[in-house]
Amino acid sequence: xxxxxxxxxxxxxxxxxxxxxxxxxxxxxxxxxxxxxxxxxxxxxxxxxxxxxxxxxxxxxxxxxxxxxxxxxxxxxxxxxxxxxxxxxxxxxxxxxxxxxxxxxxxxxxxx
Numbered sequence: 726x727x728x729x730x731x732x733x734x735x736x737x738x739x740x741x742x743x744x745x746x747x748x749x750x751x752x753x754x755x756x757x758x759x760x761x762x763x764x765x766x767x768x769x770x771x772x773x774x775x776x777x778x779x780x781x782x783x784x785x786x787x788x789x790x791x792x793x794x795x796x797x798x799x800x801x802x803x804x805x806x807x808x809x810x811x812x813x814x815x816x817x818x819x820x821x822x823x824x825x826x827x828x829x830x831x832x833x834x835x836x837x
Contacts, residue, residue, distance in 0.1 A: 727774050730757070735766035735785075742790045745818070746783050752776040759802025759815050766804045766813060782818040787811065794818065 733748045751772035758769040766785070783801065784794040798816035805812055 728771055729774055731770050731772065732762075733768045733770065734762075735768075742785065742787045743792050743794050744785045745794075746785075747780050748783070749778050750781050752779050754781075756801045756817075759804050761804050761806055764806070766806065766815070768801065768815070784816050784818055786814045786816060788814070 731751065731754065733750065736746050748768075750770060751774075753776060754770035754772040756768050756770050760767060768783070784792070784798065786792045786795055795816045798818050801815040801817050803812060803814050
């Protein structure tokens, strides 16, 4: 199987604290980078082709902002917006009931 890098753009660029975004991503996609590009927060993920897709939800948390959203969430990365005046931290909301973070989920015996 070939490995592929995909980019996922935050749905809008008027960022708000505790704002959520859900992306349809390839199964077992691993987030490798978070940054802003053309004023939008983007996530870059590596995956193998021919994988099923799954919905994954992320939340923006501003520096110094209290957020109940990040309890049990997995830190993904940090991005700067508005020429560095705003710093956003992105967390993945984990609610699959397995107790494992999707970005660290081990492969099964068949390599999935």
